[in-house]
Amino acid sequence: MKARHWVWLWSVLAVAALPSGVLAASYEIDASHSTVGFRIRHLVGRVNGSFTRFDGTIDFDEKAPAKGKVTATIDAASINTANEKRDEHLRNEDFFYVAKYPKITFVSQKVTPNGKGRYRVLGTLTMRGVSRPTVLDVRLNGVAADPWGGTRAGFTATTKLNRKDFGISWNQTLDRGGAVLGDEVEVTLEIEAVQKK
Numbered sequence: 001m002k003a004r005h006w007v008w009l010w011s012v013l014a015v016a017a018l019p020s021g022v023l024a025a026s027y028e029i030d031a032s033h034s035t036v037g038f039r040i041r042h043l044v045g046r047v048n049g050s051f052t053r054f055d056g057t058i059d060f061d062e063k064a065p066a067k068g069k070v071t072a073t074i075d076a077a078s079i080n081t082a083n084e085k086r087d088e089h090l091r092n093e094d095f096f097y098v099a100k101y102p103k104i105t106f107v108s109q110k111v112t113p114n115g116k117g118r119y120r121v122l123g124t125l126t127m128r129g130v131s132r133p134t135v136l137d138v139r140l141n142g143v144a145a146d147p148w149g150g151t152r153a154g155f156t157a158t159t160k161l162n163r164k165d166f167g168i169s170w171n172q173t174l175d176r177g178g179a180v181l182g183d184e185v186e187v188t189l190e191i192e193a194v195q196k197k
């Protein structure tokens with residue numbers, strides 16, 4: 001066998017010997033083209049909000065999704081519900097208590113395919129000092145080249161949380177019964193991420 005054939009063979013064997021997770025692409029969340037949003041019941045309506053400062057990394061291989069990993073950090077003080085007085089209340093000890101717990105984090109433990117282009121991501125969500133197992137229902141929106149020579153992946157992820165599970169229990173009782181706020185929080189993430197070079 002010629003020398004160049006041996007080099008080729010050893011190269012193929014070396015790649016095959018690598019753990020499949022090594023071949024997964026690593027993406028960084030592009031916060032300027034992503035949204036971390038939530039919705040909660042208020043009286044008889046719904047109030048929407050978001051966090052404007054966050055970052056994270058997504059390791060993703062469409063051919064081997066079970067090898068995927070997700071880590072994300074949100075600046076709790078960046079909460080925005082389009083009402084500054086309400087946002088200040090949400091930042092204090094009645095809610096997120098950002099002076100003591102400035103970060104919200106999510107770290108994945110398992111990624112399971114759930115249909116074509118869909119996944120369930122099990123991880124640990126830590127908020128207000130409390131860590132809970134949380135499942136994200138994720139849809140891959142696509143992977144494509146961008147105009148700047150990079151590669152981008154888009155994801156939509158949703159979940160529902162009970163705020164009391166994280167020690168956020170403030171509420172007000174109405175005179176005729178019921179409460180001002182609901183306990184369930186609907187979370188929607190619209191994520192665009194750039195592949196690391």
